[in-house]
Amino acid sequence: MAELARAAGVGVREVLGLALPGRSDRGNVRALLLGARIDTRNLEGFAETESLVLAGVGAAFVFRYGVLVLFGASAESERELIARLASHIVDPLAQPEVETASIEIRAEGEETVSADGHIRLREATRERLLLTATVLARSVVLGRDEGRIAEAFDRVEPLINDLRENGRAGMPIRRVMKNIGDVLSAQHRVVGRAQISEKPDLLWEHPALDRLYGRLEAEFELGDRARAMERKLEVIGDAAEWLLDLVQDKRSLRLELAVIVLIAFEVVLNLYQFWRL
Structure with missing residues (x-):
């Protein structure tokens, strides 16, 4: 798996990225809700999205609100990335929520999204993949x-x-x-x-x-x-x-009744003591 150097600094970022190997012009997209939140500080291999260098459909994006989005990742790569993130997940889900789609890069024609979740882009730029990842991440949270x-x-x-x-x-x-x-x-x-x-x-x-x-x-x-x-x-x-x-x-009603009972008990007790005298 191709990795980037760790992002500079230890500040919290809403989303970090990772370039995955492969120069394919098509692949599957999987958005996995892993937990309530992912601590994006000091994630090994992940970097700020502005520094990503991609070669075709092959990328991973980690969103701080608990979602990992994978483009063109194998099952083995997915398991490896989830394991890498495990110690950073806050309130992990026993079973991740998953949203799936497919993506294709075609230079000619319109950029479209079909009813069955097939996404067609003109280029596999980091901006287009990040935008797609953001929509799928929000969808799986919803x-x-x-x-x-x-x-x-x-x-x-x-x-x-x-x-x-x-x-x-x-x-x-x-x-x-x-x-x-x-x-x-x-x-x-x-x-x-x-x-x-x-x-x-x-x-x-x-x-x-x-x-x-x-x-x-x-x-x-x-x-x-x-x-x-x-x-x-x-x-x-x-x-x-x-x-x-x-x-x-x-x-409140029970409390008022309890107060009334106590007052009544005190009145009865005082009357009893009075008559004994």
């Missing part, structure tokens, strides 16, 4: 959180049904807080780390790639999926906060 949000809906729905049918919702406070935590965590990944709804900074320096990004973003439906997720997050968040208020009101 896929993971879409599943988690569906699970959150499944957890909240029985509680709402219980309230509708029985007029009460028996739920421990810790479980309510966990639901709120899941919502906040998903919002942080989508809006904060992965910045799904924002255009990549790369387009500011290379505006000619804006059309390619538009086609990639449209085919992988990043905007539509992000907006749908935001709406679902709002619904879950409102439901979780409402359930939390309900639980807190119930605890």
Whole structure:
């Protein structure tokens, strides 16, 4: 595996790259969500993307929000890179989430993205590969959180049904807080780390790639999926906060009843002592 020298400095970078061997003009693309985050400091062999020198479709990109994207990598190279990153992964997943596509370099014709995930580029430049990697990385993050949000809906729905049918919702406070935590965590990944709804900074320096990004973003439906997720997050968040208020009101009522009982006990005790005198 061809490697670059370690990136200078120990600062945190959002994305680092690595050139892989081979001069092929086509290959597979795999985006793997490995964990909540990847510490990009002091990664052996990875360098800043501006210094990458590529020869055809063969590259790896590591995104700080937990994703590894591979172009034209063999199964052996993939295993080796995952093992190299293992000590840098924060909260690793037991089984990585995977998004796949294929890529082809063809100098003539339009740069296109087909419905089956086949991406056609005019050149295998680092900017084009990085832009493609960014879209796939965001897509696999969305896929993971879409599943988690569906699970959150499944957890909240029985509680709402219980309230509708029985007029009460028996739920421990810790479980309510966990639901709120899941919502906040998903919002942080989508809006904060992965910045799904924002255009990549790369387009500011290379505006000619804006059309390619538009086609990639449209085919992988990043905007539509992000907006749908935001709406679902709002619904879950409102439901979780409402359930939390309900639980807190119930605890407040219990506390008030306990105070009343104590006051009543003290009154009875005082009356008893008075009559004994």
